[in-house]
Amino acid sequence: MEMHDEFLEINDLDWFTSCRGGVIAHFATGGPGVVPDDVRQSISRYEEIYDYFYSRPGGVDVEIVEANLVEFADEAQRARYLKSFVEMAGRGxxxxxxxxxxxxxxxxxxxxxxxxxxxxxxxxxxxxxLPLELTDWIRCDDFTKD
Known part of the structure; x- marks a missing residue:
């Protein structure tokens, strides 16, 4: 079954892609984020890939991109926000x-x-x-294939 717009509007998704150079990227939609057509094609394939990456062990050292963070009220709020991103980066x-x-x-x-x-x-x-170059900022129109 394909992901339709209503499904994407009510679900926060974590999706994954291989980028130029063969590295793997994780994207959290937070609800409104754009999801490429290749990911939208099959909910069952999406779930298999999601389960695979969430079951991988961590242990990789991580660097936070401080310039891309918003200001937090306190360290506890910052830690809550960063938790899932650090976990994914800790998986490589x-x-x-x-x-x-x-x-x-x-x-x-x-x-x-x-x-x-x-x-x-x-x-x-x-x-x-996807033919993405990983930079600190990825535009949604970068999700088109070459």
Whole structure:
């Protein structure tokens, strides 16, 4: 079953893609974030990929992209916000959050990146592949394939 617009509006999604250089990126929609057509094609495939990445062990050192953070009321609020992004980056993924200006901003990055070739063959063939250059800011129109 395909993800329709109503499904995307009521669900906060964490989706994954392989980018240029074979690195893996994580994107959190926060509700309104754009999801590429390749990810939208199948809810069951999305769930398999989601389960795979959430079951991976962590342990990779992480760097926070401080310039992309909003101001927090206190350290506890900052820690709550960063928790899931740091966990994903700790699994070797470049972790992004949806931005109010549209697109996605890089929040946490691994010091040792997981690559597409590191994934099991089934995941290599299932995961969305986009021609993205990973920078601190990704525009939604960057989700189009070359």
């Amino acid at each position: 993924l470049f972790s992004h959050d949806a931005s109010e200006q549209g697109g996605y901003k890089l929040i946490a990055k691994p010091k040792s990146a997981l690559k597409l070739v590191d994934l099991p063959k089934l995941m290599q063939s299932s995961i969305c592949k």
